[in-house]
Amino acid sequence: MRWKNRPEGSNWGDFGPDDQLGRVNLIGAEQVKKGAAEVRAGRSFCLSLPLDLPGGNLLNPRRNPPRLQPTWRGDKPMLNFPMTRIDPDAVDVVSDDQVAICLQYSTQWDALAHVGARFDADGDGRDEMVYYNGFRADDDVQGPLQYADDGSEHACGCDGPHQSYAHALGIENMAQHGMQGRGVLVDLAQRYGHERKLIGLAELQEVMQADGVQVERGDFLVLRTGFAERLIEMDGKPDPEVLHHSCSVLNGRDDKLLAWITESGIAALCADNYAVEAYPAPAVDGRKSILPLHHHCLFKLGIPLGELWYLHDLARWLRENGRSRFMLTAPPLRLPGAVGSPVTPVATV
Template sequence: MTALPKYSELPRLDDVGSHHAWDVFGPGDELGTLNLLDAEAVRHATGLVRTGERVGISLPLDQPDPPLFRREPFQHTVKRIGSMWDDRLDSFFPQCSTQWDGFRHHRVRQHGFYGGVLDDPAPGNPRLSIHHWARAGILGRGVLLDVAAHLPGVDPLSEHSITPDDLRAVASAQGTEIRPGDILCLRTGWLAAYRALEPEGKAAIAAEKAGLSSAGLAADESTAELLWDWHIAAVSADNPAVEVTPGDAAVGSLHRRLLGLLGIPLGELFDFDELATRLAAESRSEFLFVSVPLAVPGGLGSPGNAVAVL
């Protein structure tokens, strides 16, 4: 991990205006920066466990309600088979709740997906499928940056860019060191603010045709540069897109920069509220992060299925 190149040293796609890491982890790579979660990183992360208490950091699959981004609510039915009962889910969007975006989720224009893969996604297509992440899971040192606690003037339900300087300032205020291989967890306060809304307010957010507004990471290249140079394994947040929404087309997409160009997984709508309270009470910001995506061959994303172990 110490030998990884800096962002400025990576090859650059001038027409996109960003660097890429397609050759860093070798040809045919399926994991991107999840490669940093090797056995040594996991062994170290398990040493962070003090009490063994677990905090769920995934939302129920029927939340948010109504679903965001024009997704449909799934239909849950049960069926009796003799003395047993089975579940069935129809119209189920793996991205409807707490979820990981896979590398097929966002294309880099004519250059393709992560690694320069050009073919379109298809059911069962194993290349860049989410099932590769499920084989070993996403386990490592989770680090929570509580942006909401340290930038209290920000309305998380409005379009506001959290800059690299903001992230550095929060880390400094918490006394938190970001280390290679960390799973960076950002609490913007969006989920707490959303929960406080009446049903009418939640419905209005889901129906927003111009794109819902939320505070999130600035989408420009400086954010991509910081996250790569920190050499994190993944980034997750409590908001709907990790990056600011609806965003500015002239600035570009952080999804494209992180997923498509750098191979950094994005986790959205993670529930960090209780975790933030527990960590603050113990004056700590690190914990064992455990998440196992669904092993769906050809999958573009997956529910988070995540817990924090304290």
């Protein structure tokens, strides 16, 4: 057993001592059938932004837009490559490319290895860096450096060619399980517009009750705030000052909201904004998480978060047809060891 203590309000161990899926375990055959039952019109909606948006790196200096380039045959780029160079009688022209991409630059999933916490999991009175279900930093989630609380650091080489590798809780677990089931849309933008608004349980339930939205165990909860639409309007030149003061964001400090997320049984939480929750979170004194919703969902409950999804067209169709549910198909890349992934979600109605 990797832990003796589990965080208060967590579900560590409920799906087994070695579980790496968390609440994704709730997406099973019945949820797939519930999703399929929502397909009546036979229409599909792409829920991804173009993966070169937001544009630039002003919103997050660590994350840069994707960079495409050709593969190479010797010193020749394989773009519009005439195969007559190989066989003079060949008629083929070949293009073949590759990409350098930050996995969480645009429309994305957060894996459970994305955010952990300092927590005394082994009961020795000292905190250690752990992730969902007690998996350990450095042992299970490896990087090129080990960080200590005193500010020191030292190298800890990852296996093989990788400088980072999640041996546990990587995105491939979600991909292999299959991220397909019933999505439920809550349209915050339709109610609150594009002004910055902090959403707690009261505001969320106000919209759900007014629109007749019901969420059940195993559903994907999908929140439209309008943020992705503002990004598209900026056409690859995002204005951080405008965006940081735009659209609804969840209040991760609202204990009632966090309790509802626990009790609702949702399997995943997705939104069209950056981080889903307000960052920085509303200030509080003392020991805390600066990403309290991430802490609650990823670290405690194993609920993956989807960010920067594009929801405008789906939301309009659902509203015009008096619906809020749809079939959602949203597998991440099956990329072993990654802590996040681009995704092209598809809603079918």
